[in-house]
Structures are given as C-alpha cells and as structure tokens.
Amino acid sequence: MAIERYNAPEREPHWQKVWEQRQTFRTATDTSRPKCYVLEMFPYPSGRIHMGHVRNYTMGDVLARYKKAQGFNVLHPMGWDAFGMPAENAAMERKVHPKAWTYENIAAMKGQLKSMGLSLDWSREIATCDPSYYVHQQRMFLDMLREGLVYRRSAKVNWDPVDHTVLANEQVIDGRGWRSGALVEQRDLQQWAFRITHYTQDLLEALGTLEKWPEKVRLMQANWIGRSEGLMLRWTLDAATAPAGHSELEVFTTRPDTLFGASFMAIAPDHPLAKAAATKDPNLAAFCDECRRMGTSVAEIETAEKKGYDTGIKAVHPFDPNWTVPVYVANFILMDYGTGAIFGCPGHDQRDIEFAKKLGLPILPVVAPKDEPKRGQAIAKVHEGVAFLEDGVMINSRFLDGLTPAEAFDEVAKRLEAETLAGTPVAQRKINYRLRDWGISRQRYWGCPIPVVHCKDCGTVPVPHNQLPVTLPDDATFDLPGNPLDRHPTWKHVDCPKCGKAATRETDTMDTFVDSSWYFARFTAPDAKTPTDRAALDYWMPVDQYIGGIEHAILHLLYSRFFYRAMGETGHAGGKNIREPFAALFTQGMVVHETYRRAGVEPPQWLLPTEVAIEGDGDGRKATEIATGKPAIIGSIEKMSKSKKNLVDPDDIIQHWGADCARWFMLSDSPPERDVIWTEAGVSSAGRFMQRVWRLVDLAIEKAAAKDAPRPESIGSEALALRRATHKALDQVGRNIEALRFNVAVAQLYELSNALSEAFGKSGDGLGWAQREATELLVQMLGPMMPHLAEECWARLGYNTLIAEQPWPKAEPALLVDDTVVVAVQVNGKRRDELSVSRSATLAEVEAAAMGLPSIVRALEGRKPKKVIVVPQRIVNVVV
C-alpha cells in the first residue's frame, strides 16, 4: 500500500472542530463526581503567544486530558490578565484605545491557543478588563474595606518615574521598577493598601502545609515574610540632652544578649526623634535630607558608606544608670522596619562594626568562642573590623558572663520584662516581620477603578453596591504623561453617595495583581451574579494543580494566598476550611534558544533564527546571515526574548509541523522544571516520531489482528513479550504523567514504539492480537500528549469514538512482573556477569547458579568466598 505521510497542519483543525462541536471539554459542576481543577497561569494579552506559553499550556493540557480519562470531572479554564501598562503604552505610541488593543490581542491569542488543541472549557473564558469581571472585584474591595482589610494611608511609596505610577515593594527589583526598569524614587502619597500583614503569621505557618509546592517557592515566601524573634527595648533618654517631649527611645533587637557591648544608638533620618532634634540643628536637618535622597539601587546601597550624625542626645543603658551611649542619625537605618531605631553592638554585627570604625566608636566584644585558644584570634579579628557572629560564651557582660548567647537572651528578657518604666515593662518579647502591607493604588487608566468617592464633608465614601460597577470612561486621552482618569473632564465629578453634594471619584486604579489574585475562583462560576457561587466554589476549589513560571514565586502567589483568605473573611470563599487556593504548584522551566548576531559589530545586532542559515555540526557549526551572505556569530543560549531576537514563533511551528509536534517536543527530553533548549533538530525529531506512529498504525492495519478480534487461546513467547512491554508502559506512563515527569513518559512511549516496530517483523502465536492491543494502547497513551494524531489514528483503527472521551486503559497486573529475572553477579562489588533465574528461585538456588558461572569461578581465582549476599531479583555479591 502506498504510505502517505500524516499531514498534521491539515488534520489538526478538523479534530479541533470535532471537539468543539461535541463540546468535549465543556465542564459542569457535578458534586456527585470527583473533581480535578487543573490551571495554568493565565496570560497577559500581549498580542501573540510565545514558546513559554506553549510549554506551560501543553503541560497543563496533558494533565487535564489524563485526569479526564481517569474519570475525574476536570475544570481546565482559560482567561486573560487583561489590565496593565502595555495597553496604555500602545495607546500613547500608536493612538489605539487600550480596550481595542487588548481585545484585538485577545482574539489573536485565542486563535493561537485554539490551534494548539488544548482541552479548555472556553465557555468559562474571562477577561479581567471586562466590567462583568471587575464589578465583582470592586464589590469585594468594598467588603474588605468594611472589614478593615483595605485602608487608606499616607505612605512613602516607590514611585516609578517612567511609568508614572506607584509600585509595591514586591515590584521593585534591585531598586528598579519591575516593568520599566527605571530607578525608583521615594514619594509621599495617599495610598490604598491591602492589610496583608493581618495574615502574616498564618501565611508563614501555612507554608508548612503546602506539601505539593516546590520547597524553593516556600522558602522564598518565608524569606520574604521574614520573621525574626527579638525584644522591644525602651531606653531612657538623658533629659539634659533630649528634645522636649522625647524621654525615651524604643528599639527592636534580635540580640539582647549583646547589650553590654552596646556603644551607640542609631535612628532613621525619618524617625520622630531625628525630626525633633533637626528642628534645632540645621546641620542635622541637612544630613537627614541627604540621606533621603540616597538611591535605593543595589549598586548604590552596596557602595554607600555608613554615615552618621551625632545628635548629641544620650541614652541610658537599661542595666546601668551611669552608662550612656550617644544617639546618631544613620543613613542605613530603615524607618519601616522595627521601630526605625537600633542599639549598635559593633562586636557582633557587621554593619554596626563598620559604622563604629568609621566614627571611632568603642568596640567591645561580648561573645567569644567556647574554646579558650581560639578566643584571642576572634577578638583580634573583631578589632580589625570583622564581627564575631558565631555561637560561643558571653564575656565582658557582668551577670551574663559564662552563659551562652541564647541563655543570655532569655536572662536579659526576663530581667527587663520585670522592670518598668513609667508603669510599663522596659522590654517585651516581639516577633517582627519584614512583610509590609500591599499598596495597590496605581495612577493609571487601564486598571480596575477603585470604587470610592471623596467628599469634602463625608470623607471617603464607598460607592453603593447598586451603583457598581464604576466603569472606565471610553473617551480618555493618552497623549500626556500622568493619569488619564485624573485629567478627564467629567468622569471624576460625581455627587457624594451619602450627602449628595459635589464630590470626586477616586482616580487611582488597582494594581493589576489584584485582578489575578482571584481569577481562579471566578473560573468556578464565571457567570455568577455574585463574585463567587459558593456551591460551585466549594466544589472546585482548591486548584489541584497550578502550573506557571517561577517568576511569580512571591508576587502573584503570595497575593493570591492573601486574597483567598480575605475572601474567606468577607464570605466569598472559605468552604471546607480551605484557606489555600493552590493545593499543588509546579513551576516550569523557561524555553531557551541560541542567539545569533552579526559578526564584528558593536553594540551587538541580533538576528532572528529565521534570518540565519546554520551549517556543519558540533564545534564546526557556522552561521550565515541569509539576506547578506555574511558570517554571523552563534552566541550563548538564553531565554527567548525580543531583545536578543532568539525567538521562535509558535504559529510558524504549528503551521509547518503541527501543534502535536510542538507539544511533543516540549514534553520530550528536558525535565519540566528545567529549561528546555529549543532546537530545529529537536522539532524535526518530534516530527519524525509522529510519522513513525502513523506508520505503526499502517502496519497494524496491514498485519495485526482485526479490531475486536477475540483473544487467542494461545499466546506465544513473542506475543507475551510484547504484551508485557505494552502493559508496563501503560503502568509507567500513567504514573509519570501524574508526577509531571513528562520527559520520562515520553521515553517510555518511544520504548514501546520500538518494541512494537520490532514485533511487526516477527511472527508467533497470538502475536497479531498482541500487536493490535499494543497499537491501540500506544495510541491511547499518546492521547494526552499528541491529541490530534491520536484521534486520527484511533479513527483509522476503526473507532468512531473519540480518544478524548475514552477512559484511561488499565494495565493487567499479571503482565507487570516477569517470570524470569536477570540478576547481576558481582565479586567484591564489581559486576562480573549476569544470571537469568526464575522469579521464584530460592536464595540457595540463585547462589548456587551464580557460583557456577565460569566467569565467576575465573574471577575468584580459587579463593574461598567469605560471604555471599543475595538480594532477591536484584543482585548477587560474592565477597572474598
């Protein structure tokens, strides 16, 4: 028969249409069935999908299809994280309205995702920029406002001078805006904020319950929350030196044990005490101003020298009324951590020692190594400027001498807790966190409007529920920097909902991370009249498997954990006592590709992979720019990016090779958590495998038993071997998909294909039937990974059902174990031979057989074995 090649690009749309017409992937809430919620992080509608999306969505799709075949009621939805800066930038640059731009992008990307053949329930599609979505967000915002989980504050904020907006701490990376890359400035602004710190302790502790999250992400979040245990400690100020109204100074310390090594106090430039002192000291005022201007970038912080200004104020040591230390204003003290003030113990804090050296302050070591001989050296190093940070024993510390630092910590705490100053204890144990509340005000147009009105008389007034949503005006202008909502002629002018007098709307919009903090909940009932439908939500939540990039380890994943708790508090979630939205998280690796650039040009001029021709192999590979014929340089392998032009367009691949090919390649070889290198060779290899499956089905039609042929009475050894290979693959592939070890599942399918190919060249009792079985099961197992090809093959094998609707086949347990096993035989742990024995052979039989092997006799060289270790079905080790 003439063998035709499988034309994937032509056949794939057909099967997509069939699935769509049959509504194969439409999901309904059905509490009688076990559920499985598979979710991939929804995309920002930038205009085109990239290979990272292909990888992410392929992984989720394999799992979703597999779980469906396993009998689960699977929720696998898709939507759009549709608010954000790029739409506004497009509006400024190209005079397109952000809304039009966004919806055009959504349409284009939806088409691309559909061409991937994903098993998505498109009837649940949501776009966060749609009023039907954000109306609920506004409603929840107001509910949270009522509960005190949202509040307005005047705060120092991170101001991005390029995007003209405020950024959350989480969005400042190395002192730069996460999107614009501009150096962030500090500004004082009125800000809306979510009280994420209300859940600090819970967010930290619950990380321990997230067993199916990567350890790495849990650690990153724990570090971000940044718990530290210490003491709040009040120092009395010497009245003669302190400004009026300032009689004490409170500090937070994690090392109260080092109290006798204190040589100075330091306060932040914005500390009230500093401000009070500055009113009388113009030099101090100037110093504080200088500190405030200091940049926040890494480079600046690292190179910034410790600077301090002696206020002249003296603080009295808590344990000795005659001992005072000077109070400095210092540039490295942060106002928003602890109390904005510290006591400095230079001996045991690197930062303090640098400061002390710089300003010539005393350095007194109070902890020393336990071993006497090591002490001298450690103390000498302290005087050279290296703080001693290890454990040891207390010295130079009066009643603490001889204790360990931990014991000294407790002793100091105990004594100072008992002492009082103006009626309250001098010290209190305190747990401090690094996590700050989440400022969400953004001075942008393309975001969810914050539904409040500012009234001169009534203050901040929530927009009543029946007036929601507060929608964005369509006729905004984008030709000037700044907030288009603020300069809109009419939008912000409204009557106060309370008193009816003229008032103004809040013109800030919400951080887009708010939108993505609950979309997973909305997917469970996207048409509900309320933010969530509790019955549907309680059935579907939590997400059973969430898949996305590691870049969201803190931002999105921490915000969502907070938001789900806040939704619980306001009655929008919280069934089954579930506080965590994502039961399992998987962070996939990036898609990387070689870079190409023109030779001999600086700065580099990058070339697209499609613009170069590559010849040769190995180290001799040479690239040429096709258009000019000039040599090009093959550069390092990096994350696909527009700037380096090392992009491959998913559309090109799908149109040329087919979606299944792209999917298969994404799953092959690289473990999903690691980066995958996209190569031409890899794609063509995947393409070859598709054709190979196609030919195997040809061969099955030609040689194997007919569909529904009865199981033969007699199964020969060849047939049995094939059946064993088939059922083992079935067992293993299922397990590996479940564990998201797709690369291993792929390898097992290759193995089965090899076994089947071989079997077609043989003959034997029952082999035709075994070939038929193997082919059908292979096709079924390919279903989640290459769904179109699998449907095509399934049809050719004579079925008029859909693979996508077939239950996952079950392996026959009897075929998973072999009658005979091959056992390695070692002499002194070195492999010398192997032995084929019956599974049921006794230890003695195995030992005897091993000792009888000529190679073993030879290796023993006549020596008497001291011991023979036999591990059933594994190994024999002869020890001489």
Next chain:
RNA sequence: GCGGACGUGGUGGAACCGGUAGACACACAGGACUUAAAAUCCUGAGAUGGCAACAUCGUGCGGGUUCGACUCCCGCCGUCCGCACCA
C-alpha cells in the same frame, strides 16, 4: 553577606527505597534501498588498551560509612537562582 538548587557520554537526559550507570532521544559513523537525493530501515559507539576474548578506569574533586554509593555522611571546587544595610 544570607538562603537554596544543581554538577552523569559529543549533547539533552534516565537510573524505584543504597543493588547491572548511561534507558530514551539528539548528533555522529558504517551499511541497505535509490540513477541520485530525501524519506525509511539495519548496525555501532562512555574512555583507554587489545584483532578479539577481555582488562582497567569511569556519575565535578578529596575523604568516610557499606558486601555494594550517581544515590547516604563530612570537607572542597564550579555553575545557576532568590534575597539583601531587616536591627
């Protein structure tokens, strides 16, 4: 500086709970088919030595535990990632 991950052939990677290291794939070499190419099929291959049988070495380096270590422990080296003046 703090925290974490990783290190296996020419390449991507596999190896369950400590039990035959290198599955599977890519690249490569040789062969078959073909006028030729493509496609396909077959064969080979960790390194070194040897015609071969075989021997020795081999999972970043150095030690240790064990009959037996890619796997466990200790100490290094290297690469990557996250956080970072957090008191």
